[in-house]
Amino acid sequence: MTTALTKEADAFAATLRQVIDDYPVPDVWRPGSPSDDRTPALDTALAAVGWAELLQDPDAPAFIGPAAVELGRGLVPLSEVDRLLGGSPLHQGLARYPGERVIARTREGLREHRVLGAAPVPYGDCLAVHTVESEPTDAAVHPDAESAWLRAQTGYLAGLAAGALDLAVDHVRQRAAFGTTLAGLEGVQFRLADAATAVEGLRGLVSREDCGPAALAHAGRAAETVVAQCHQVVGAIGFTLEFPLHRYSRRARVLAAWNDAWLEGALT
Template sequence: MRFTIEPELELFAESVRGALAGWEAPVEPVFGEWQDDRDDALGARLAAIGWGELWSDPDLLGPAVAGGVELGRACAPLCLIDEATLGVPLAIDGRVRHGDGRAEGGDREPTLDGTGTLRGVASAPSVPSDPTRLRAWGAVTLAYLAGLADGALEKAVEHARSREQFGAPLAALPAVQAHLADAAMARDGLLLSSWSAADPETGFPRDSLAWAGSACREVTAHVQQVHGGIGFALEGGVHRYYRRAKTVQVWTDALLREFS
């Protein structure tokens, strides 16, 4: 399914793509070690196009969602979402996502993905109660997950069309087509949920977020199946989407439990 967005939103999405041009997420994790994919130069380029100002006005949720999708496609650092919308790193139950280890303190915690998580932060802020910030965070997180799913699926389609097996492209095999179809359906659902959350009347998208993390992880799992063993090889980069989707899911589920 193709989604047509308003021209001004497409222009902002294009600006975000321009800011992301030349930036590439780290491919190889260092398992068991603390990591942080924060990139100050990338943050500055996004700030120059007004990325950090979109949380303050509910009418700007459309551009925020358009930009969030692009950040997800690029597997961009999660601090770009948290600090732009919440104003601070996301903190839940003494853990801080994307803490840089300087201002927040605490112990550096090895994680599944390079999110720079700190644990045991006594002064960690609680989940923000500002409804405008929370609504923006929820909408952009949905958009980020949709972008992750879309970027991963794009890689799978490209791989299935270019690689041959049994004398035909992988895309001609019914099993591969089924994986791609299931992934596309979930991806479309994520995109629709994102644009629905951009409506200032929607409020905090609790129900969509409760589903979105597992849906995005499901897409990335289908993508890995299409790639076969290559999907688990660090050189290909497909693993980044699965790890990032799972990381976002874990943090989103934890935040939703704070509201239960």
């Protein structure tokens, strides 16, 4: 990747970050209830700066990774990532944010399915998960859709890890114990240093040419590890609905299930 292209990709990511800051996503999830975090105003704003058409750009891989990091950091609805695939991934009759179509994996490759009916189900995060009845269509899936989606999913996980780390660092700088802030404790410093190293590794991963299935599998495990380390230094408050760290851990956990299912399907 050229220096000029890297600067353009970083500038685009910064633009997305500002948009996300301007349209924060509320936490609408409650245990035992179907929930949907899609935010129409944010969707419109992201489309206005070019996220929705990014796959049409010949240099899309350079932009998708850094941009998706900002989506994850801002807990943007995953429907924005699934836009690159052409619809929600369908697995064993379940889809998140189903619209008029979903994307299924078949022996012949990815296939678009028309949604005939959908019923919401309670889920571990506000992904608007539905049981879906569908039928295949003749519409082709963009040849670069899956590779772009895999890169975006990897970037999103990197963003979740980065967002969790930001919260943990801010928390330990403000809380005091044993005559100093938590940030002054050696054990806390070591744990957050490990987390920061993992986050930087994930950031580098999304810019690699070979950012594909193996990268996504690694990113899922790494993001969960980072979030767990952040919970260790934040303590019990991190699991409460009032403290936003639980949003990152919740999403990292459910994404691991979705992504593992999709990757497993590619191997069978």
